[in-house]
Amino acid sequence: MGKEIVLHSxxxxxxxNKAMELFRKRGFQHERFHRKKxxxxxxxxxxxxxxxxxxxxxxxxxxxFEKGVYENEVKDSLHYLGSSRxx
Numbered sequence: 001m002g003k004e005i006v007l008h009s010x011x012x013x014x015x016x017n018k019a020m021e022l023f024r025k026r027g028f029q030h031e032r033f034h035r036k037k038x039x040x041x042x043x044x045x046x047x048x049x050x051x052x053x054x055x056x057x058x059x060x061x062x063x064x065f066e067k068g069v070y071e072n073e074v075k076d077s078l079h080y081l082g083s084s085r086x087x
Contacts, residue, residue: 010049011061012040013070019049032057047077
């Protein structure tokens with residue numbers, strides 16, 4: 001029996017759009033709402049995106065995004081990226 005692979009979506013914490021989809025081995029799972037630094041084609045920036053494994057995760061991410069839950073984390077991420085590029 002082959003290894004089962006599932007498709008997970010990553011959503012940008014800055015704009016709320018789907019930044020990318022990645023295949024994951026079912027046995028290699030991260031915690032819920034795992035952050036991964038990816039390039040967002042909408043923002044044209046590399047920043048933390050949130051991994052959503054299913055429709056329930058996407059719904060909860062969208063709710064949290066609308067409430068502004070991720071704003072401070074995005075600001076910290078952008079500040080860190082800006083300071084690391086100046087070195």
